[in-house]
Amino acid sequence: MPEGRTGSQLDRNRSSLLVQAPRQIAGTALSLALTFAGLTAVTFVIARVMPADPVLAIVGDRAHQDVYDAVYRELGLDQPIFVQYLRYLGQLFEGDLGVSIMTAQPVLVDLLRFFPATLELATVATLLGVLGGVPLGVLAAVRQGRWLDHLIRVIGLFGYSVPVFWLGMLALFVLYAKLGWVAGPGRIDIFFDGMVEPVTGLILVDSALAREWEIFRNALGHLVLPAGILGIHSLAYLARMTRHFMLEQLGQEYILAARVKGVPERAVIWRHAFRNVLVQLITIVGLTYASLLEGSVLTETVFAWPGIGQYITSSLFNNDMSAVLGGTIVVGVCFVGINMGSDLLYRLVDPRAR
Amino acid sequence: MSAVRAWLLVDVPRSRWQARCQRFFLGWLAFRQNAGAVAGLAIVAALVAAALLAPWISGSTGVVPDLGNRLQPPGAAFWFGTDELGRDIFDRIVWGSRITLYIVGLVTVIVVPIGLAVGVVAGYVGGWLDSALMRLTDIFLAFPRLILALAFVAALGPGLENAVLAIALTAWSPYARIARAEALTLRHSDFILAARSQGIPHHRVLAGHVAPMCMSSVIVRLTLDMAGIILTAAGLGFLGLGAQPPTPEWGAMIALGRDYLLDQWWVPAFPGLAILVVSLGFNLLGDGLRDVLDPKSRS
Numbered sequence: 001m002p003e004g005r006t007g008s009q010l011d012r013n014r015s016s017l018l019v020q021a022p023r024q025i026a027g028t029a030l031s032l033a034l035t036f037a038g039l040t041a042v043t044f045v046i047a048r049v050m051p052a053d054p055v056l057a058i059v060g061d062r063a064h065q066d067v068y069d070a071v072y073r074e075l076g077l078d079q080p081i082f083v084q085y086l087r088y089l090g091q092l093f094e095g096d097l098g099v100s101i102m103t104a105q106p107v108l109v110d111l112l113r114f115f116p117a118t119l120e121l122a123t124v125a126t127l128l129g130v131l132g133g134v135p136l137g138v139l140a141a142v143r144q145g146r147w148l149d150h151l152i153r154v155i156g157l158f159g160y161s162v163p164v165f166w167l168g169m170l171a172l173f174v175l176y177a178k179l180g181w182v183a184g185p186g187r188i189d190i191f192f193d194g195m196v197e198p199v200t201g202l203i204l205v206d207s208a209l210a211r212e213w214e215i216f217r218n219a220l221g222h223l224v225l226p227a228g229i230l231g232i233h234s235l236a237y238l239a240r241m242t243r244h245f246m247l248e249q250l251g252q253e254y255i256l257a258a259r260v261k262g263v264p265e266r267a268v269i270w271r272h273a274f275r276n277v278l279v280q281l282i283t284i285v286g287l288t289y290a291s292l293l294e295g296s297v298l299t300e301t302v303f304a305w306p307g308i309g310q311y312i313t314s315s316l317f318n319n320d321m322s323a324v325l326g327g328t329i330v331v332g333v334c335f336v337g338i339n340m341g342s343d344l345l346y347r348l349v350d351p352r353a354r
Numbered sequence: 355m356s357a358v359r360a361w362l363l364v365d366v367p368r369s370r371w372q373a374r375c376q377r378f379f380l381g382w383l384a385f386r387q388n389a390g391a392v393a394g395l396a397i398v399a400a401l402v403a404a405a406l407l408a409p410w411i412s413g414s415t416g417v418v419p420d421l422g423n424r425l426q427p428p429g430a431a432f433w434f435g436t437d438e439l440g441r442d443i444f445d446r447i448v449w450g451s452r453i454t455l456y457i458v459g460l461v462t463v464i465v466v467p468i469g470l471a472v473g474v475v476a477g478y479v480g481g482w483l484d485s486a487l488m489r490l491t492d493i494f495l496a497f498p499r500l501i502l503a504l505a506f507v508a509a510l511g512p513g514l515e516n517a518v519l520a521i522a523l524t525a526w527s528p529y530a531r532i533a534r535a536e537a538l539t540l541r542h543s544d545f546i547l548a549a550r551s552q553g554i555p556h557h558r559v560l561a562g563h564v565a566p567m568c569m570s571s572v573i574v575r576l577t578l579d580m581a582g583i584i585l586t587a588a589g590l591g592f593l594g595l596g597a598q599p600p601t602p603e604w605g606a607m608i609a610l611g612r613d614y615l616l617d618q619w620w621v622p623a624f625p626g627l628a629i630l631v632v633s634l635g636f637n638l639l640g641d642g643l644r645d646v647l648d649p650k651s652r653s
Contacts, residue, residue, distance in 0.1 A: 031492060038493035042502065046509040161581055161633040165592050166608050166626030173615050294498035298589045312501070313593055316508045328498075328505040335498040 028344045032336065039332045043325045044088050092329065098322030102315055107326035111308060115330070116201025117187055118300070118307035122292040124204075124227040129234030129292075130285060136235070137242025138277075141250060142269060152239055159236025164295075168229045168302040175225060183221035185304035192218050226303040230296055234288035241284045242277065249273040279350040286342020290335045381646045391642020397635025404451040412445035417600040425618045435620040437611065443620065446602035447628045453603045454632060457518055457587045458580055464522040466572060469529025474564050476530070477537025478556075488534065494527040500586060507595045514587075514603070517596040521586055525579065529572055536568040570647040577640035581633035588629050604629050 055071050063071075072078065076087050091097075097107035140152040175181045183189065187203055192215050196206045204223070207216040249255065250273050258268050297309030304310075308327055315323035367373040385391055404411060414420075420440035428435040434443040476487040503520035510516040540546060540563075549559050590596035591605025599606060604625040611622030 031489065034489055035493045035496045038490075039497065042497075043505065046505055157634060157637055158630075160637050161585075161630055163585055163588055163592075163605070163608070163626055163629045163633075165589060165605075166622065166629065169608070169612060169615060169622060170626070173619070177616060290498075294501045297500055297504070298592065301593060312504055316504060316595070321508065324505055324508045328501050331501045332498050335501075336496045339496055 025344065028340050032340050035336050035340075036333065039336065040089060040092060040329065041085065043329055043332075044085050047088075047321060047325050097326035097329065100315065100323040100326075101320045102318050102323060107323050110311065110323065111326060111330050113201075114306060114308045114311040117305060118293060118296050118309060120202045120204060121223065121227055121230060121296055121299070121305060121307060122289065124223055125231035125292050125296075126234060126285065126289045128227055128231035129238055129288060132231070133235040133238030134242050134281065136239040137244075138246055138269065138274060140239065140243040141246030144247060149243075152243070156236040156240050159232045159239075162232070164229055164233065165298040165302050167232070168226065168299055171225055171229055172302065182225045183218065185222075185302075187222055187306060188215070188219050189222075226299050226305055229302075230292055230299045233295070234292060237288055238281075238284060242281065245277040245280050246273060249276050279346065282349065283342050283346045286338050286345075289342075290338040293334055293338070294331050385642055385646045388642045388645060390638045391645070394635045394638025394640070394642060397631060398639055401451050401455060401632055401635065404448050405455045408448050408452060412442070412448045414442055414445045416441060416446040416449040416602045425614065425621070427618070428620050434624040435618070437607075437621050438614060443607075443624050446607060447604065447625060450602040450604050450607065450625070450628070451632075453514065453597060453601065454584060454587075457514070457584065460515075460518045461522050461525060461580075461583050462576060464519075465526045465529060466576065469526040470533050470565055470568060470572065472526070473530035473533025473535075474537045474560050474568065477534035478541055478560055478564055480538075480541070484534070487530070491527045491530045491534075494524055495531070497524045499524045500589065503586065503590060504593075504595065507590065512595045512598060514597040514601070517587055517590040520590075521583055525583065528575060528579070532571045532575055533565075533568045536571060537564050540564055540567055574640060574644045574647055577636055577643055580636040580640070584629065584633050584636070 055068055055075065055077065059067055059071050076084050079087070095108050097111070099105065100107050100110055103110055136152050136155070140149045143149045172185070176184050196203070196210050196212055196215055199206050199209060203219040204216060207213070207219060250269075255268060255273060258272050259265075263272070294309075296305075296307060297313060299305065300307045300309040301313060308331060312324055312327040312331075315327070361372065362376055362379040364372075364376075367376055385395075418441070420436070423432070423436050423440040425438060426432050426436040426440075432442050432444065434447065436442055437446070472487050472491065476484045476491075499521070502524055503517065506520035506523070507513075507516050510519075546559060546563060549563055550556075554562075587596055588603075588605030588608075591603045592609045594606070594609060597603030597606055599610065607625035608622045608629075611618075611625065614621040
């Protein structure tokens with residue numbers, strides 16, 4: 001059989017896509033379910049098995065034995081552990097993450113309030129990472145072995161190695177306290193707090209919708225530094241991976257063919273090589289986005305950013321276990337969901353991955 | 355010297371010992387070409403030396419307050435200045451290197467055996483056991499590391515050991531993946547068949563023949579991961595969930611120094627610099643080792 005893609009082969013590929021896509025989706029759904037089961041099993045163990053006596057934590061040590069027994073049964077602790085886990089899962093599916101001791105509100109309500117701040121921070125950070133890291137990676141690959149390549153490598157190494165919470169502190173000190181170039185900690189100046197109607201909870205979007213450009217600018221001033229700091233790690237990672245993928249593509253024969261044909265170098269790089277890299281980058285960007293959602297814990301602490309990471313850590317210090325575990329589950333689900341979603345997208349977009 | 359060199363570079367080694375030395379020497383020659391890798395090795399060696407020689411390098415124990423010398427700026431007497439309790443920051447960083455090394459060692463001891471065992475068994479045995487173990491690995495691979503570590507520390511209580519345990523719990527899965535991939539390619543190779551036909555039982559084939567072949571990939575990955583592990587541990591320390599004061603853990607030192615940033619910048623600056631340098635060292639060393647030990651994945 002001759003090499004290369006004939007018409008019939010393309011047809012066959014297309015039909016195999018139709019056959020395989022549902023199987024891929026089913027496979028991903030299965031591993032999603034398994035991962036979710038694993039995640040909830042861990043939080044279940046932490047919530048129900050590790051505390052010495054969950055009943056005592058509710059009724060206190062002076063309660064009558066009858067009260068104790070009633071609560072014991074109410075919590076389902078007389079049931080086998082597997083049944084307890086299923087009950088726990090059932091509660092989760094109903095959105096019941098328990099009540100926070102600290103705020104006296106359902107944990108889910110709290111999380112919905114804090115989540116948009118984290119989402120806004122992680123999204124802008126990822127955007128900055130992509131906008132910086134991808135061009136740097138392409139540039140490094142094109143200038144392989146030259147000083148620019150080495151410089152980009154050093155930037156990448158720095159991004160991998162620096163403790164973000166420390167860098168954030170120093171940046172806040174220099175850029176805010178000394179130079180006054182950016183706004184300080186928090187999401188927005190107290191003066192503007194609560195002045196826009198929260199529609200999405202993302203201040204940038206809400207203020208843009210309300211056409212309150214002054215508030216938009218103020219929020220942006222607060223956001224740019226934490227997002228930049230948080231984005232450094234993903235910038236480093238994306239630059240390294242983009243460089244790697246680009247070098248892989250630039251060594252292929254079709255690139256040589258394009259060059260021999262006289263295609264301008266710019267078009268060779270961006271239209272031929274980069275387009276093939278783009279698909280591979282989907283997974284990488286998904287990975288970094290997910291890791292920024294969880295990695296924002298430290299950045300949020302440094303910048304007093306009222307997001308989910310701060311909610312989890314402050315609950316932790318107040319021994320508010322249902323709040324901590326609720327946050328863990330929500331972040332975990334987002335993390336797993338984004339990872340699987342980008343993996344699936346990649347498989348659907350790129351025929352080579354099938 | 356040249357006799358040793360000739361012995362190391364001879365075409366046909368006479369003994370197993372000579373062959374091993376040769377392989378090591380050739381690797382070293384390649385490694386030496388990479389300036390960054392040598393710098394990384396120097397940093398990691400300095401970390402080990404600081405940890406071993408801490409009582410002799412530092413002038414104090416790093417934990418006893420000396421309130422007469424509070425918040426002294428860096429100078430001849432105190433190279434990195436002193437903190438809010440008058441403790442020499444340089445001394446504390448030197449003592450802190452023991453904690454960093456302890457974290458590195460503990461994570462290695464937990465993560466590598468678990469990852470190797472799961473991966474090698476999965477790849478060698480294959481079949482449903484392979485699928486089951488790899489599904490398990492994928493589950494742990496998909497866990498958010500820092501958040502899960504937070505939840506664990508919340509349940510077990512703050513402390514260095516708990517922080518390390520929490521990190522290790524999510525860190526073993528990539529090693530299982532790597533070991534499985536190696537074991538898969540080795541499963542049907544002739545030397546394994548030869549060993550089997552001599553009557554060596556499966557578990558000894560796994561431990562004695564398959565697992566050692568995975569070590570170079572595992573070592574490379576471990577070195578590259580170390581920076582991330584050190585950063586996570588320091589982050590937990592910064593949040594107050596890792597090592598507790600007065601232990602001179604670098605992350606916790608940064609957290610304590612936060613209040614002094616405006617006027618006494620050196621209090622939080624130097625511990626952070628120490629973390630940066632050490633994780634840079636591990637990253638550089640890992641890159642260099644990868645080029646020597648694992649030419650396939652060279653980027």
